Amino acid sequence: MAKQKISSYVCNDCGADFNKWQGQCAECGAWNTLTELRIGSSKNSSVMRNAGFSGAANGSISVLSEIMLDEVPRIITGSVEFDLVLGGGLVPGSCILVGGEPGAGKSTLLLQHLCSLAQNHKSLYVTGEESPQQVAMRASRLELPSDKLQIMAETSVEAICAAAIQYQPKILVVDSIQVMHLDDVASAPGSVSQVRESAAMLIRYAKETNTVLLLVGHVTKDGVIAGPKVLEHMIDCSMMLESSNDSHFRTLRCNKNRFGAINELGVFAMTDKGLREVPNPSAIFLQRGDEVASGSLVMVIWEGTRPLLVELQALVDPSHLGNPRRVTVGLDHNRLAMLLAVLHRHGGLMVGDQDVFVNVVGGVKALETSADLALILAVISSFRDRPLPRDLVVFGEVGLSGEIRPVPNGQERLREAVKHGFKRAVVPAGNAPKKAIRGMEVIAVRKLTDAIEALD
Incomplete structure (x- = not known):
């Protein structure tokens, strides 16, 4: 007698399993995507x-503390x-x-x-x-x-x-x-x-x-x-x-x-x-020109277990459209809109009639919030057409009330910046080092207005 095969029906779009065929997948709503999958062949x-190799489970029960912890x-x-x-x-x-x-x-x-x-x-x-x-x-x-x-x-x-x-x-x-x-x-x-x-x-x-x-x-x-x-x-x-x-x-x-x-x-x-x-990945992302234009700024992001210095560029230009554009490359589009609102409310800078373009040089994606402060300062630099110092590095999270929040691994970020020749840093007050770092001036800020005044 032939061995009986058990069938299951799987949706090709979402992978949901069903016991019998049906025209529409109940999970994703797609039509005619269920195919038969035979189990137990x-x-x-x-x-x-x-x-x-049987593939069967051992079936034995052990106490967690008695399991050998030999490193593989x-x-x-x-x-x-x-x-x-x-x-x-x-x-x-x-x-x-x-x-x-x-x-x-x-x-x-x-x-x-x-x-x-x-x-x-x-x-x-x-x-x-x-x-x-x-x-x-x-x-x-x-x-x-x-x-x-x-x-x-x-x-x-x-x-x-x-x-x-x-x-x-x-x-x-x-x-x-x-x-x-x-x-x-x-x-x-x-x-x-x-x-x-x-x-x-x-x-x-x-x-x-x-x-x-x-x-x-x-x-x-x-x-x-x-x-x-x-x-x-x-x-x-x-x-x-x-x-x-x-x-x-x-x-x-x-x-x-x-x-x-x-x-x-x-x-x-x-x-x-x-x-x-x-x-040394930071070196390839910091290949800047001899003359730094307005809107260009270096920030320190954290990737896994190490800091990474990348250049952030912002371009603010008067918009001729009814709905000004907000374009980001390497950053979250929704976070840019939020930070521009914070800049208007707590920084006194209105860019509602301006097109804002933001780019992280080198194709890097800045997925953490430590890029907030650098993004706002780069937008201000481009809007005022005032280039920022070449030896300046910035990182910090910006809250909705305009406060500058600390980010993890602040000391490691500063040490990485010193290795690449940066001499000034604008950081949250919570990330200010207890001891002075040789060769670097650290400007600790608590509010967005403090960071803007530090650049004037």
């Missing part, structure tokens, strides 16, 4: 069982920036998802590190979008050591797991998860059900064999990982390789990490020999 499980040894990749984003290196048995726009350098980044790691660790590179010849041509162009790296062109997850069980690599790269498929899933590759079930089987193999699994993920037009949201819950670490069309620099940002800090930032430069790490 014997074929998928046989590949794992033949190698001795990490695999060092050799790249300081990549290891920083990972939290100190690759953890055996972990699953890492690397996403990014087309052409950002995801495959190049992983191929570089895998060729280096293959010299000491068994590694397997699975390519589903390129042929082995194309990957070999890239490795040759980048002059990478490719004599020990194993490569496989395959899109079937069952075949990948069977080959990995036979070869037993310590590091496995799958490029990319959106083109992988399972034979028992009826939907097309890239659909919600295919991505979820393919990733689940690969993660299961990695956990049971203590293999480092790196998955390449595509992004949608909104800049998020394509596929179900549950994919980001299943993996241990999620990273995004960001780039801009007018810059050869790439930023690797960690959004989730079960083995390290989140929001870490690694900076790389795209060259003819591949991605090269930038040991």
Whole structure:
């Protein structure tokens, strides 16, 4: 008698599960997006069982205090920036998802590190979008050591797991998860059900064999990982390789990490020999002209575990439209509108009839509130057409009542500014150092009016 298969119906848009088919998804409201997903297939499980991996839970109960806390040894990749984003290196048995726009350098980044790691660790590179010849041509162009790296062109997850069980690599790269498929899933590759079930089987193999699994993920037009949201819950670490069309620099940002800090930032430069790490990111974002124009200001933001100096530019120009424009690049658009209202109410400066454009140089995204004070002072500088001193650095959060609030790691921000030759700083009073910093004049402010007077 044939083994009965249990079916579930999954929405291709949101990933919601239903016991029976229906025309409209009750979760997201989309029509005709439910596809059948068969669960409990014997074929998928046989590949794992033949190698001795049952996938069943241990079933034993332990006291939390009795669990051994032996530190898992990490695999060092050799790249300081990549290891920083990972939290100190690759953890055996972990699953890492690397996403990014087309052409950002995801495959190049992983191929570089895998060729280096293959010299000491068994590694397997699975390519589903390129042929082995194309990957070999890239490795040759980048002059990478490719004599020990194993490569496989395959899109079937069952075949990948069977080959990995036979070869037993310590590091496995799958490029990319959106083109992988399972034979028992009826939907097309890239659909919600295919991505979820393919990733689940690969993660299961990695956990049971203590293999480092790196998955390449595509992004949608909104800049998020394509596929179900549950994919980001299943993996241990999620990273995004960001780039801009007018810059050869790439930023690797960690959004989730079960083995390290989140929001870490690694900076790389795209060259003819591949991605090269930038040991001092602040230096590349501070390449200013000999004469600083009005509206230009340097601020200190905090990325993960280190400070980063970036240039903020603002342009205020009379508007000829009924609704003046507010444009931001690298900053929150809603926060700009809020700070302009605070500037009008507590700073006495009306820019309601002006177009305001704000840009963070270098393609960096300032996601924290420490950029508030720098943004307001840059707008004032552009509106009055008064350039600010080149050796001035600013950071601080601005409240709705006009108060300047302290931000975390104020002392580390000031020390980073001193290293790059800055001699003046406007900071919140709560971040003022108790001891004077040699070579720097620190101006502590409590209100927005104090900060404006300090520049006059």
